[in-house]
Amino acid sequence: MTGLVILLILILLAVILIQIGKVSELSAKIRGEEESFYQGNNRTALWLLIFMPVFLIGCVVSALYYKDSMLGYGPLKSASEHGGSIDSLFNWTLFFTGIVFIITHVALFWFSYKYRAKKGNKAIFFVHNTSLEIVWTAIPALVMTFLVVKGLVVWNDVMPDVGPEDEYIEIQANGYQFAWDIRYPGADEKLGTTNFRKVDLANNPFGQDWTDPKNIDDFNPDKIVLPVGQQVRVRITARDVLHNFYLPHFRVKMDAIPGLPTYFIFTPITTTADYRKQLKEYPEWQIPADESEPDGPQRWEAFDFELACAELCGEGHYSMRRVVEIVTQEEYEAWKSEQSSYYMSNIRNTDADPFKGKLLETEIQNRNKELTSAFASAMADTLGNAIIRMKNVFFETGSSVLKTDSQFELNKVAELLKKYNSAIIEVGGHTDSVGDEDANKTLSNSRATAVRDYLVRKGITANRMTAVGYGESNPQGDNNTPEGRQENRRTELKIVSK
Ligand SMILES: [Cu+2]
Numbered sequence: 001m002t003g004l005v006i007l008l009i010l011i012l013l014a015v016i017l018i019q020i021g022k023v024s025e026l027s028a029k030i031r032g033e034e035e036s037f038y039q040g041n042n043r044t045a046l047w048l049l050i051f052m053p054v055f056l057i058g059c060v061v062s063a064l065y066y067k068d069s070m071l072g073y074g075p076l077k078s079a080s081e082h083g084g085s086i087d088s089l090f091n092w093t094l095f096f097t098g099i100v101f102i103i104t105h106v107a108l109f110w111f112s113y114k115y116r117a118k119k120g121n122k123a124i125f126f127v128h129n130t131s132l133e134i135v136w137t138a139i140p141a142l143v144m145t146f147l148v149v150k151g152l153v154v155w156n157d158v159m160p161d162v163g164p165e166d167e168y169i170e171i172q173a174n175g176y177q178f179a180w181d182i183r184y185p186g187a188d189e190k191l192g193t194t195n196f197r198k199v200d201l202a203n204n205p206f207g208q209d210w211t212d213p214k215n216i217d218d219f220n221p222d223k224i225v226l227p228v229g230q231q232v233r234v235r236i237t238a239r240d241v242l243h244n245f246y247l248p249h250f251r252v253k254m255d256a257i258p259g260l261p262t263y264f265i266f267t268p269i270t271t272t273a274d275y276r277k278q279l280k281e282y283p284e285w286q287i288p289a290d291e292s293e294p295d296g297p298q299r300w301e302a303f304d305f306e307l308a309c310a311e312l313c314g315e316g317h318y319s320m321r322r323v324v325e326i327v328t329q330e331e332y333e334a335w336k337s338e339q340s341s342y343y344m345s346n347i348r349n350t351d352a353d354p355f356k357g358k359l360l361e362t363e364i365q366n367r368n369k370e371l372t373s374a375f376a377s378a379m380a381d382t383l384g385n386a387i388i389r390m391k392n393v394f395f396e397t398g399s400s401v402l403k404t405d406s407q408f409e410l411n412k413v414a415e416l417l418k419k420y421n422s423a424i425i426e427v428g429g430h431t432d433s434v435g436d437e438d439a440n441k442t443l444s445n446s447r448a449t450a451v452r453d454y455l456v457r458k459g460i461t462a463n464r465m466t467a468v469g470y471g472e473s474n475p476q477g478d479n480n481t482p483e484g485r486q487e488n489r490r491t492e493l494k495i496v497s498k
Pocket residue numbers: 175176242243244309310311312313317320
């Protein structure tokens with residue numbers, strides 16, 4: 001309805017203007033052409049003079065009206081350490097260009113009024129004016145020098161790479177049509193090496209080199225989480241076309257170029273929670289985030305920092321959004337400990353795994369911890385007869401020859417048996433039900449004996465250990481399935497007496 005009324009008003013205004021035009025045309029004919037030319041000129045000059053303040057005031061008022069929606073103003077203060085200096089650079093540029101903007105527009109409209117065509121007036125003609133040349137060359141040169149020097153100072157302050165002594169978290173953002181892959185270093189705090197030749201869109205989006213141990217704990221989360229107050233180096237890469245890594249709230253922006261890694265270093269200074277509190281102070285943030293859900297969260301509550309692509313990289317460009325969360329150091333540690341490594345969940349023991357069938361250093365260490373606590377609780381167990389199942393004791397197929405990888409687990413067992421030096425144990429061998437029962441019993445017995453002999457060689461007194469072959473008599477899993485049979489082929493330690 002309002003739209004219709006406005007449309008009608010506009011049509012009526014147009015009709016009125018056309019009519020005024022017709023009237024002045026007719027009156028011009030009556031008064032003669034020349035006089036009407038000067039009269040028309042006067043009118044236009046006057047309108048230009050009136051337009052000037054309306055236009056300039058309009059510019060200032062709209063800038064003030066939208067101020068709080070602009071980065072650097074109102075609640076949208078920079079959330080990074082360096083952001084303030086970039087904002088200040090923008091403000092200085094705005095200050096000078098603002099002065100020039102006002103002066104040129106006042107001059108433009110005032111001059112077109114003052115020097116409008118008048119009867120008998122003639123333009124002055126001069127060839128050259130040195131003072132004028134100096135003024136309009138020197139002033140812009142000075143201002144430009146100031147802005148460029150200030151810009152360079154800020155650039156040199158923001159852009160240097162980290163030094164060898166610096167403490168920082170390095171993450172990688174890899175842009176592609178149309179999303180970002182994010183990679184974090186694991187507990188080693190180091191990103192593993194990559195090679196574009198190894199990129200496999202489904203199984204290795206970063207082209208990580210799995211022979212590099214630094215890659216083993218790297219993880220690829222679906223959002224960026226960072227601790228407040230910690231320096232972050234983002235390694236920025238692209239897989240297909242040009243993208244741009246843009247974190248508007250942190251004043252971070254850098255091209256992501258295929259084949260040419262770039263970086264940006266910044267330190268977040270405000271947590272997401274604190275930034276939301278900042279926004280909450282402003283009425284335009286106190287409305288429901290979703291209009292159709294008036295009781296739902298308000299805009300400030302639903303706010304998240306975000307990563308966008310600031311390069312028009314294709315038709316799905318708009319969808320390259322990732323949430324960025326700034327949290328406290330403790331929250332960050334907690335989040336990080338919940339993430340699982342890409343290698344462990346997607347590559348480990350597949351054909352792509354160069355360590356397939358071999359134990360990794362981290363696995364050995366984790367297993368050592370497990371064994372330590374299993375022994376501790378077995379020794380504290382008042383019921384006795386606690387059973388500890390050997391996880392990493394392997395034999396050659398159909399034989400009782402220990403595979404070399406078994407040494408890690410057995411060495412740890414030897415160490416623990418020396419610690420609990422009164423414990424008497426039974427080494428039990430078990431098989432699945434495939435093959436002859438007697439043969440299985442013999443095999444399990446010789447395997448248990450092989451384990452006992454190994455431990456004796458490691459310095460455990462032989463009379464603290466008995467070796468028993470149970471064959472297939474004590475299954476734990478279903479012998480009809482491969483997983484069940486796998487579970488049944490095992491070596492166990494039983495603490496017979498403490
Ligand atoms: Cu993009």
